[in-house]
Amino acid sequence: MATxxxxxxxxxxxxxxxxxxxxxxxxxxxxxxxxxRPGAWLVSVARHKAIDAIxxxxxxxxxxxxATRSWxxxxxxxxxxxxxxxxxxxxxxxxxxxxxxxxxxxxxxxLRAVCGLTTAEIAAGFLVPEPxxxxxxxxxxxxxxxxxxxFRTPGPVEIGERLGDVLRVISLVFSEGHYSSRGExxxxxxxxxxxxxxxxxxxxxxxGEPEALGLLALLLLTDARRPARTGRAGQVVLxxxxxxxxWDGSLLAEGEELxxxxxxxxxxxxFQLQAAIAACHGTAATAGDTDWPQIALLYRELLRYDPxxxxxxxxxxxxxxxDGPEAGLAAIEEVAGHPQLARWPRLEIxxxxxxxxxxxxxxxxxxxxxxxxxGPSPAERDFAERRMEELRARWAPPSMSL
Amino acid sequence: MKYLxxxxxxxxxxxxxxxxxxxxxFQAYGAAVAAMAEAGVLVDCAPLExxxxxxxxxxxxGGTVLTDGPAAELREQVGGYTLIECxxxxxxxxxxxxxxxxxxxxxxxxxxxVVDRG
Numbered sequence: 001m002a003t004x005x006x007x008x009x010x011x012x013x014x015x016x017x018x019x020x021x022x023x024x025x026x027x028x029x030x031x032x033x034x035x036x037r038p039g040a041w042l043v044s045v046a047r048h049k050a051i052d053a054i055x056x057x058x059x060x061x062x063x064x065x066x067a068t069r070s071w072x073x074x075x076x077x078x079x080x081x082x083x084x085x086x087x088x089x090x091x092x093x094x095x096x097x098x099x100x101x102x103x104x105x106x107x108x109x110x111l112r113a114v115c116g117l118t119t120a121e122i123a124a125g126f127l128v129p130e131p132x133x134x135x136x137x138x139x140x141x142x143x144x145x146x147x148x149x150x151f152r153t154p155g156p157v158e159i160g161e162r163l164g165d166v167l168r169v170i171s172l173v174f175s176e177g178h179y180s181s182r183g184e185x186x187x188x189x190x191x192x193x194x195x196x197x198x199x200x201x202x203x204x205x206x207x208g209e210p211e212a213l214g215l216l217a218l219l220l221l222t223d224a225r226r227p228a229r230t231g232r233a234g235q236v237v238l239x240x241x242x243x244x245x246x247w248d249g250s251l252l253a254e255g256e257e258l259x260x261x262x263x264x265x266x267x268x269x270x271f272q273l274q275a276a277i278a279a280c281h282g283t284a285a286t287a288g289d290t291d292w293p294q295i296a297l298l299y300r301e302l303l304r305y306d307p308x309x310x311x312x313x314x315x316x317x318x319x320x321x322x323d324g325p326e327a328g329l330a331a332i333e334e335v336a337g338h339p340q341l342a343r344w345p346r347l348e349i350x351x352x353x354x355x356x357x358x359x360x361x362x363x364x365x366x367x368x369x370x371x372x373x374x375g376p377s378p379a380e381r382d383f384a385e386r387r388m389e390e391l392r393a394r395w396a397p398p399s400m401s402l
Numbered sequence: 403m404k405y406l407x408x409x410x411x412x413x414x415x416x417x418x419x420x421x422x423x424x425x426x427x428f429q430a431y432g433a434a435v436a437a438m439a440e441a442g443v444l445v446d447c448a449p450l451e452x453x454x455x456x457x458x459x460x461x462x463x464g465g466t467v468l469t470d471g472p473a474a475e476l477r478e479q480v481g482g483y484t485l486i487e488c489x490x491x492x493x494x495x496x497x498x499x500x501x502x503x504x505x506x507x508x509x510x511x512x513x514x515x516v517v518d519r520g
Binding site for chain 2: 100146147148149150158
């Protein structure tokens with residue numbers, strides 16, 4: 001985009017053109033593979049889109065002439081002659097994730113400027129009115145322009161400082177599509193694909209960064225389960241109940257290969273470990289074959305990089321699967337007092353599942369009930385209600401029920 | 403680009419003149435400013451007298467209204483400013499982080515609009 005901005009001399013036009021090109025890339029790269037020089041490819045497509053747009057608009061012929069002149073001046077040959085273009089793409093991602101921007105606007109801005117989603121689509125994804133989202137995006141773009149935030153090829157210093165933010169933003173884009181219960185189905189799949197496209201670009205641009213590989217692996221391994229994740233009625237199907245034949249085998253294989261490559265670099269990190277956990281699930285032929293002791297170990301390792309109570313709770317569940325429900329319950333008790341988990345319905349659901357497996361049906365029903373009181377997501381609510389019904393049916397024969 | 407740093411500090415936390423702490427603070431500001439001057443980015447800088455010496459001026463209905471004190475009573479008040487000139491916000495933010503006020507209070511970085519006075 002910086003290249004385009006230089007070449008076209010108009011930030012808005014360059015942005016629109018790159019968005020159109022990126023939108024094409026997000027759809028085509030996963031299918032056709034990434035071009036050898038993705039940045040050059042993007043700029044080449046964007047350039048044609050921009051010239052189209054300039055011609056469409058061409059109300060002032062001199063403007064077109066000026067734009068084309070500057071274009072000719074900077075880039076006499078065909079697209080392959082362009083310089084270090086992948087860095088420009090990287091610069092744009094890093095700019096959208098700049099720490100001087102409000103964290104809440106980084107994901108929308110990345111979706112707009114890098115993935116090419118329209119303001120209307122982003123607003124729908126975040127469940128805010130379109131004018132509200134437009135205002136946020138305009139404010140961010142105004143700040144970038146007025147405060148002199150640079151488009152620049154990020155050097156080792158910026159990468160060191162901001163790679164974590166960039167990876168987090170990309171994973172949030174994915175989560176928004178994969179886990180969010182809001183927004184239209186179509187937009188959500190689009191967000192997953194946009195995030196995978198961004199992670200792919202990042203891996204091409206930073207091949208030596210194991211966490212970038214880890215993020216891409218995590219997204220692919222998670223996305224591979226998407227076809228099995230929604231039931232006929234549109235409800236969420238739990239991992240253990242999913243029809244594993246519907247998982248995407250090629251995505252799983254690619255994700256596993258990536259996570260192995262990343263871990264061989266010997267610099268483990270949060271995304272690599274999460275990907276390794278996802279790979280453990282992905283390689284299990286049935287839910288019963290899952291290597292829970294390995295997953296519990298990986299969660300323990302993950303805690304060193306991401307010492308959050310949520311990770312502790314996930315580890316407790318894995319311990320419960322590996323060493324039996326009583327061990328899992330003991331692990332949950334260790335973290336249950338944490339204030340951050342006090343209003344987290346999934347902790348109560350995890351506790352309820354362990355109680356149910358330990359045969360303590362009454363305690364389990366009480367725990368599902370507490371989860372329902374904590375404002376669970378629709379999927380969590382369905383699950384907890386279903387389990388409560390099953391347990392109650394076990395207590396009382398149908399003839400006795402009211 | 404030019405950037406104005408507004409150095410916000412809680413005045414009640416400042417060391418008294420004449421103490422070793424005061425001298426150390428003075429020296430820390432001096433070192434930060436010297437580094438900016440040496441890098442050629444420093445335009446101007448100065449500490450301010452405390453907010454208790456401020457007078458706030460408002461012209462309302464044709465009359466001038468004076469208030470003894472700062473425009474807003476906040477725990478942190480502007481206690482100094484630094485004007486620098488550097489290529490972009492990233493560099494400005496790095497310089498801002500070198501100012502001692504960032505450690506105890508805050509440094510607000512504001513891009514300056516350069517007005518062409520022809």
